[in-house]
Amino acid sequence: MAYNEDSSxxxxxxxxxxxxxxxxxxxxxxxxxxxxxxxxxxxxxxxACVSNFSDCLDLILDRIxxxxxxxxxxxxxxxxxxxxxxxxxxITAHGLDAMYNKYAAKEFGTCPLVxxxxxxxxxxGLKDEMGADTVKIFCPKCQCVYHPPPVRSRSSHHxxxxxxxxxxxxxxxxxxxxxxxxxxxxxxxxLPSASAYVPRVFxxxxxxxxxxxxxxxxSSNSASSRVADGKAISKRLPFTRRSGTTxxxxxxxxxxxxVKGEEEASTKEGLAQDKSNDAGNDANSRSSKGTGxxxxxxxxxxxxxxxxxxxxxxxxxxxxxxxxxSSKGTGNGAVDSNSSSKRRRKADNGNT
Numbered sequence: 001m002a003y004n005e006d007s008s009x010x011x012x013x014x015x016x017x018x019x020x021x022x023x024x025x026x027x028x029x030x031x032x033x034x035x036x037x038x039x040x041x042x043x044x045x046x047x048a049c050v051s052n053f054s055d056c057l058d059l060i061l062d063r064i065x066x067x068x069x070x071x072x073x074x075x076x077x078x079x080x081x082x083x084x085x086x087x088x089x090x091i092t093a094h095g096l097d098a099m100y101n102k103y104a105a106k107e108f109g110t111c112p113l114v115x116x117x118x119x120x121x122x123x124x125g126l127k128d129e130m131g132a133d134t135v136k137i138f139c140p141k142c143q144c145v146y147h148p149p150p151v152r153s154r155s156s157h158h159x160x161x162x163x164x165x166x167x168x169x170x171x172x173x174x175x176x177x178x179x180x181x182x183x184x185x186x187x188x189x190x191l192p193s194a195s196a197y198v199p200r201v202f203x204x205x206x207x208x209x210x211x212x213x214x215x216x217x218x219s220s221n222s223a224s225s226r227v228a229d230g231k232a233i234s235k236r237l238p239f240t241r242r243s244g245t246t247x248x249x250x251x252x253x254x255x256x257x258x259v260k261g262e263e264e265a266s267t268k269e270g271l272a273q274d275k276s277n278d279a280g281n282d283a284n285s286r287s288s289k290g291t292g293x294x295x296x297x298x299x300x301x302x303x304x305x306x307x308x309x310x311x312x313x314x315x316x317x318x319x320x321x322x323x324x325x326s327s328k329g330t331g332n333g334a335v336d337s338n339s340s341s342k343r344r345r346k347a348d349n350g351n352t
Contacts, residue, residue: 028123030098032089046084056081083170090175111139115195122176125168135166138176141188
């Protein structure tokens, strides 16, 4: 919480709550009613959030004076406790009314966006835990969250107590949205898309392709830098680091080599599978057309059978011809013997 030791001397006559809300940079705080703080039900669960809870509560309720609480740590804890109580108070009916008056007076500031034309803003915390983040401002017109403007002062200790040092948990994540739901008449019209700022160069509207080229150039530069880094790493790959008496390869190089080997193996396996599939398809097509090796072999066997049958037939014809010739030769011999015997008889008769 924004607190400085020098700011504790801002007066001893005013109540502690008024003194705290009057600090420079605490303009967003409202004064929590004393009756709300005295009700123990409203403080349930806060005892574990701060140390010296009872002393801090006595200091906030002016049960002990500032002279009795010279300890700066106690004052800091009291500021933290008040911030947690404040976050619960501003979402009650009385707290919303108190913040309504401050919103109407633009005590929370205005939106820094030019198109919003001075739209009043509301304080908001991005976290509900104390110490997580500082307070921000929410614009209900553009629906954006901004940093609050810094508090300017001549004294340096007031700068330390500015709004930039206020914890966001003192307002919480619920307040601005519940506020606009309660006071719906304060909800402004949304910022039209036509009011968006249009960048121009010499009066001409900048085309989106120019931004794309810029982003492409940036990405190419980053890609080239990554390639250069990869080349540098590849150059360093042969080097190894020693671990005791053994030499261990660089793990990155091993990983890249293993990945590359796996990719090459998978590629080769895929090519071999494709080739086997193509060969199977060709064999199937040839067998279906009758031009495969099996059909050729069957045709060769048929040709051999035909040739054998032709040879057997020719041999039979030759044997039949020889038989005929032999039979004819035997007949001729018989005729010749008969004629010779007749001639001999005639000769014998002549002689007698």
